[in-house]
Amino acid sequence: MFRALGNLASRRPWFVIAAWVVVAVGVVAFAPALQTTQEESEFLPDHYESVKATELQSTEFPGATTPAAILVFERADGAALTEDDQAEVGRIAEELGPRLGKETFVPQVVTITPDGQPQLAEDGLAQLGVIGLAEGATGFDPQAFEDGEALREDLADLTDGTDLEVQSTGSVLQGLDSQDSSERSLAIVGIATIVLIVGLLAIIFRSVIICLMPVVIVTLVSMIATGLIGWANEAFDLKADSSIETILVVVLYGIGTDYILFFLFRYRERLRQGADTRAAVVHALERAGEAIASAGGAVIVAFLALLLSSLGIFQAIGPALAIAVAVTLVAALTLVPAVVTVLGRALFWPSKKWRREPEAARFAQAGRSLGRRPGVFAAASGLLMAVLALFALQFSPSFDFSASLPEDVESTQALETFQDHFSAGASEPVPVIVRADEGGTLEESALESYAAALGEAEGVDQVYPPQLSEDGSTAQISLVLAEDPASDAAMKDVEGPIRDVAHSEAPEGTEAYVGGTPSVFADLQDAMARDYSVVFPVAALVIMVILALLLRSLVAPWYLMAAVGLGFAATLGATVIVFQHIGGDEGLIFMLPIYIYLFVTALGTDYNILMIARLREEAREGRSPRDAAAEAVKHAGPTIAAAGVILAGTFASLMLSGNSLMMSMGFALSFGILVAAFVMSMFFTPALTALIGHAAWWPGHGDEKRPGHGSDAEDSTASVPGTSEPGTSEPGAEVSAGR
Structure with missing residues (x-):
């Protein structure tokens, strides 16, 4: 072929x-343009509680979903807002509404709370304006981002000549800044x-x-x-x-x-x-x-x-x-x-x-040392990966995509300003949606009692009065949490005491769903636990089958995949050390283990194939398992080194993005490739193969010397990936030779 x-x-x-x-x-x-989204709830299947809550909320209470935009007003001189300033905020909100794009934003800026009070900070230094979404809008489409740009331009015009400054954040503005970033x-x-x-x-x-x-x-x-x-x-x-x-x-x-x-x-x-x-x-x-x-x-x-x-x-x-x-x-x-x-x-x-033809002197020396003491090389390389792997147990997942935004964008700065003056949970009240059984309606007295019970739940700071749908079958009760809705603490509060109270205290004949960002995060965590138990073993099993077919062995694939698994754990552990322990991050993006596993497993397997294929070729020349391992490191080592350095370098370029998600992913994948190339494939795999000896090739015994093998340069290469003619250097020899 x-x-x-x-x-x-x-x-x-x-x-x-x-x-x-x-x-x-x-x-x-x-071809259509490549469309992306940052709405975490779009990643979840429909059967999760957070998705059901979002669907009910968008149907029964259009415009009351996660705010499309949050406006934070302050005086330019840092003083408290006067009554005139508050009136100016009202004027800006009133004029801003009609100027917004009607296809995305609700033509209204809300500057009061559901109970009719001004959204003014307790210290009097800031006031909020909240903008919802129009019915049917997602807030994460190109039209929303265009309207977000127009919003900021209009705000600049409307505040010009006043004593006010305004910053904007919220889902649409964070999405816009994320797109630009x-x-x-x-x-x-x-x-x-x-x-x-x-x-x-x-x-x-x-x-x-x-x-x-x-x-x-x-x-x-x-x-x-x-x-x-x-x-x-x-x-x-x-x-x-x-x-x-x-x-x-x-x-x-x-x-x-x-x-x-x-x-x-x-x-x-x-x-x-x-x-x-x-x-x-x-x-x-x-x-x-x-x-x-x-x-x-x-x-x-x-x-x-x-x-x-x-x-x-x-x-x-x-x-x-x-x-x-x-x-x-x-x-x-x-x-x-x-x-x-x-x-x-x-x-x-x-x-x-x-x-x-250059000489691979350094790799030849390393190969000779490994051939003499394979046990030492296997133990040293395996121990290094095992120690790093222990830290993988401390991996803490983060589910907030907005946390990866750079610190210098307006939505991040606006959120910091907001949290300086308002309750951490006020940026996004968590909705509890209560729906009566089919054909039923909700009683206001029962809803008030239910709201009071929710207010007693651990992690809840404030409860807004219930809002009834037009037909009276559904109600929304908004909760202000004590913690930032995007934090791990808020997620734990929602998946624990808040959901427990919401479900157990729901009025008779109703069903309750907790929505909002922390609920989405809780469901994402459950979904990830399920995916780890399915995706990881299936990918490993299929790759093992590929290895068995290529190497014609039932033994080698087991320890090769075990080595790759150890490399994965070591990579995740090193990333935890650098970003959580040294960098001080509370957590790493939840998808990171999947990316590490797939890249390290797939590409680490490629490097293992190159090394063990060369080792088998050397064994077919009549060399002992230890001598074959030494020659394999000498000839295949430069190949793996060249490929590993280039691939690790390309992944490392992600660290220049300024985005914390990309930085952690860039470090993890580049480190994983280096571990796969220079620790696992270069030393751990050939050392284990030398120790196991001929049994590594059972039942095919592909390492046995064959009559006439190597007599013809054209036919001397084994029909497995990564082999080459006897006496030639593998790709990348110039890395060690300097040419």
């Missing part, structure tokens, strides 16, 4: 290149990723064309992948969070560059043996194609396991990343060989050192 692809790409390179360009133009012209992050991460890849390739190859080739190819691939993802999201109503575009950039450039490296090193090796360009392309794809396909297959399978998640965010992210990797994989097997064929030996210009 891979030889056939090589023949196609080398004989008709311009046809292959033209086909990719035509597809890219078509996708860009007709994501766009800046995307630009920063994209530039940093490209600069990093170009710099590393320049060090490895000393070629101008090779430095630019991944940038051009991956840019073309990203256009197609993004369009296909947009179609998939539209067809299956998938909802991804706003971080997906930034993650896609890193995944496409990082993994795409790795696959290009796998091919280029094979291509160069064949050229050194005297083959012409076309023959070298066919040979390189025949030998590297299986490595690339197995690497991509493991990553795609891991991402598709997210379809088993109960959360819409993962159901969207999984296919999105799988599509991106699949397009990258196809490009590596078709477009890359075609481009290399067209460029020929000019690909390496201006360097001429590619003709000489």
Whole structure:
């Protein structure tokens, strides 16, 4: 199969290149834009209590959902608001309403509480204006963000010439600031990723064309992948969070560059043996194609396991990343060989050192040491990962996407100002929706007693009077919590005492649902616990099957996956140390363990395959398990080092985004890749294989010496990913040789 692809790409390179360009133009012209959301409740299935509460609230009390915007008014000189200032706030609110976009915002700014009192801080230094959503509006669509921009412009005009200053926050404004932040992050991460890849390739190859080739190819691939993802999201109503575009950039450039490296090193090796360009392309794809396909297959399978998640965010992210990797994989097997064929030996210009085989002295020395003392290397590398893994038990999940916003955006500053003057829970009262059984109506006396009971619940600061729906069948009781609604403390209060009281004290013949942000967070926590128990084992099982088929062994997949699991736990533990213990964060975004698990499992498995495949090849040459491990580290080590450094570097670029979610994810994924490359695959896996010996290959015994093995350079490579001709250095040897 891979030889056939090589023949196609080398004989008709311009046809292959033209086909990719035509597809890219078509996708860009007709594919829908990639839409994202930050509304956490959209990620949950309908059977969760918070979702039921939101649906009832939007139906029976339109405009009373999470505030679209919160306006915080202060005097410019910091003094207390006078009666004239309060009147000015009323004027601004009255004039602002009609100026707002009617498709999104309710044409009214509320400056009084449900019980008719001005929304003035106890210290008299600030006053609030609250804006709800129009019926049917989500607050997280492009129209909402356009209206949010118009709102801020109108506020600037209306406060001009007064003694007042105003800051705006709330769901729409936080979404707007998050969108702007994501766009800046995307630009920063994209530039940093490209600069990093170009710099590393320049060090490895000393070629101008090779430095630019991944940038051009991956840019073309990203256009197609993004369009296909947009179609998939539209067809299956998938909802991804706003971080997906930034993650896609890193995944496409990082993994795409790795696959290009796998091919280029094979291509160069064949050229050194005297083959012409076309023959070298066919040979390189025949030998590297299986490595690339197995690497991509493991990553795609891991991402598709997210379809088993109960959360819409993962159901969207999984296919999105799988599509991106699949397009990258196809490009590596078709477009890359075609481009290399067209460029020929000019690909390496201006360097001429590619003709000489470098020596991997450092890796050879490390390999000899491991071969002599595999037990020491296995114990040391395993102990290092185990110690870090202990800290994974202290992982504290955070479910607040708005907490990842930079500190310098207006919505964050407005929220800080709000919390300086008002009760922490006043920014978003938690609704309790009470609905009478079918055909029934609610009695006001029973509702008042119910509201009093809710007011006694732990964590509740204040209870607003019940609001009845038009038909009298549904009521809303708003609770002001003692804690910030986005905090872990508020979530614990809601999932514990508040829900307990809401359910047990509900009037007879009714059913109660607790909604709001902390209720969403509580349900997200339950959903994540379920997903961990399903997604993790399924992804591990499928990858184990792939390993068993590739290695033709029932033993090796078990300890390889155990090593990957240990690498995952060590990565999560290191992230907890850096961000929770050293950085002082209360928690890390809840989706982080899933991302770490999938990337470290999939990519760590790829590096394990490269190492153990080379080890088996050396064993087939007649070497003992320890000598085979030593040679495998010498030859496969540089490959893994080059791939690991580039991929870890691309993930590390996420830390430049200024977004706390992206920073923690960038650190975790880059650290995980480094652990997978330089601890797990480089030392732990070959050391364990050397200790287990021939039993590692049961029942296939693929490590046994075969008659005539190695006698022909063309036939001497084992038919598993990552192998190479005896005596040649694996891809990336230049990293250690300095060429």
